[in-house]
Amino acid sequence: MSSDFRQARYSEPLLIEKGKPGRVGTSLPPWDEIRDITELLPDDMIRDPVNLPEISEPELVRHYVKLSQMNYGTDSGIYPLGSCTMKYNPKINDKIASHPTLQRMHPLQPEDTVQGVLRMMYELQESLAEIGGMDACTLQPAAGAAGEFTGLLIARKYHELRGDMTRDEVIVPDSAHGTNPASSVMAGFKVVEIRSAPDGTVDLEALGEALSERTAVFMITNPSTLGIFEKNIRGIQKACHEAGALLYYDGANLNALMGKARPGDMGFDIMHFNLHKTFSTPHGGGGPGAGPVAVTEKLAGLLPVPVVVKDGNLFRLDYDRPDSIGKVKGFFGNTGVLIRAWAFIRMMGGTGLTRVSELAVLNASYIRKRIEDVYPVPFRTRDELTKHEFVASASFLKENGGSAKDVSKMLVDRGLHPPTNYFPLIVDEALMIEPTESETMEELDRFSDALLDIATATAEQFSSAPRNSSVARVDEVLAAKKLILNWNQLKEE
């Protein structure tokens, strides 16, 4: 069970614990007419200087380099965090996003000075609509959950415009991402959760019972969070539309389907894309991302303003959309993220994106095949297929004193990022595994071998992991029990 992986382990001080009075990390341009603060502000509004760190540029750089060495990203190795699609982030995308013209382009500039970036946004809208089989697209939402919220606001307005005022419920499966119910509540809906069928797909009977004249939307992701394609999607679509509800596609799992099937063709009315997942933009340790929303023709007028439109050879921002839901974020979306996704689509083309999904599904299926005799996959369909991810259970390890969390900590010790743990909630001791298309066969084998090896660990080995990471097992209970949320509170300790 040994591994030669050792993550950097520094006792790196906090920025405020470093430096000496008088040190600075940058220089300012000169300005001759600096006024006294008493001339600039009334007495009761003046503050003392903020107690920020005093460090030089080399100290600043070394600090963050050390922190980065105590961190693991997709550039470090496999990152099979299920439902997060942690694929490789192409370097050219970062380079073009930091183009000096784009970086210094103000969102309130006149349209004729920003034609290039508007062209990029227009092309991205069009490409996403094509990939999703939809008719119109907004790039404004900043993340997947923001996309869900936007889609649900569109649904609410759609029903309202039709005078259908009783629809105040959103139905979600029990396997849904936590954002689905949370976004529904923020958009003013009640949440109705339905159980999954024994094979993990949508239980049509349960759906039928839940649907009513109060249903505004049924939200699902396909493939589901179990990685299973909803074969009944036609039946689901028919039931929802007959009940007068709209069908929402949570795009978190789109990496399984590009060029194979399109949500629009399956009968979905609204969908969001996670550009930081499917379209290769970096996850940034939690963000930024982007969550564009695409809709069918009948909902196009409800998209947030502005939408980028093409008038002859000119691109412009169209605000004249009387049925629009308004705005969900300032300005036009996370442009620096959008341009990366645009670049990915341009470089891959339709054929390349199709290959992305094929290899994402192949890679996940390959790991599953290698480990499923040891780590059972409890929800399975008759054809035994899963798509870009699958959910195995570590519950058999309980008798050895192990858990999904322990398996994860032992993976950490081998320099492998663990899968998502304890989600979806319907699988006991869940390990949700999504390797993405970026991993080599060799890395998939290394990961599978590690999982198989860990399955024979002893209780002592489980509980003592991890040993090779920057810190040993972190006391998360203490973090919640005794809140220390900034360095002043830490100093008082």
Place this chain on the structure above:
Amino acid sequence: MHYLPNDPVAEEMLGKMGLSSMEDLFTDIPEDMRVKRLDLPPGISEVELVRTVDKMMKESRGAGDMPMFLGCGFYDHFIPSAVEYVMSRSELYTSYTPYQPEMSQGILQALFEYQSMMSDILKMDVVNTSMYDYHTAIGEAILMAKRMNHRNVFLLPEIMAREKFQVVENYIRGAGIETRTVPFKDGTMDLDALKGMLTGEVSGVYIENPNILGLFDKGAMEIRSIMESRQVLVVGVNPMTLSIAKPPGDYGADIVVGDVQPLGVPISYGGPTAGIFAVSMKNVRKMPGRIIGATKDAEGRRAFAMTLSTREQHIRRERATSNICTNEALTSIMASAYLASLGKGGFRELGLQLASRGRYLAGRIDELEGFRAPAFAGHFFNEFPVSVDVSVSGLLKECRNRGVLAGYDLSRETDLLEGTFTVATTEMHTNADYEKLLEVLVKSREVLL
């Protein structure tokens, strides 16, 4: 296909799995639902992409191509190379939410440092790791106020960016909250009018300091004293101004919102930035968003981890404080690297310089015939309102034709500010830029007279 290492070994892998073709993995998708091909332009090489982007950028111009005095919350500040370099460390930017704290101490410590520095700047106990932006942070603050006092009426300033009203409306309608607007007087909120509006059903008040005109609120120091203790004071800030101006924690703010953009984040045609969200310790459990806490590891060493996750959507689902998951963590770290780079002395010095430049430029514009700057009396930082005796939209268009983006026409935001535009300046401007602006303002006005 250079991002796809298994492209040439796919057959071998399928063979190992006992499958004969890739199609065998997709037989679960009904035939009538399959798409034949995606109608997208064919893929291109990296060289061609670079060429396309160069062309695209030539069709656009930024602040580096023409003097620009636009602000309204987005300011073109200088970004030190060390800060840009730090942001290029891919162990940080290619990671995700630190669900496995043991192998994510780097991002966790960097976020804890952001929380700490922002806490000191705002004088608030707790700062989350980010909301999407300023606009959405206001919406989340109003929702949180309702969680604090269960009241349904919220007061907003009458003069505020149109987009902020629109975003707020979408955020709060689902919760059944109604907004009312407080009139402004002489450029900032009318405190007498506010007093009359603070009835028992009012959940809280939002003020911007500085506001859309760039002016510090004249009543900010008093406002807490005229509110009931249960009513929530939400203050929106430009964090750069807090280099010299009193922090909202010192005048009774319950929730502080804003945007980190002025702190070393490129304006990048509107995003990504990061929304600031801060509260006091007693309300931390009602707060939206991700929070990092200090704790210990099994060997007793200092360590960091996400905490209070039970407020969040992945645990609490429909009872979560917000739906936010992916946020703007990396941008928050960029802001803290920038603050650390400026440091205690540099932050103060830059603040004094920006406010001094604002005063200087306003003074110079005010000397021009037909212009008044600031158009309303009051204190300001690096942005101020200007009025002119000709059409503002015509004037700005003429300036633009002469190669200067001279300011922003506030009548596009509200009819109440017809005839006013804002001018913003930063340390990026040279004396030549100022002279060019003044010359162009004079010439453009003359054309319109």
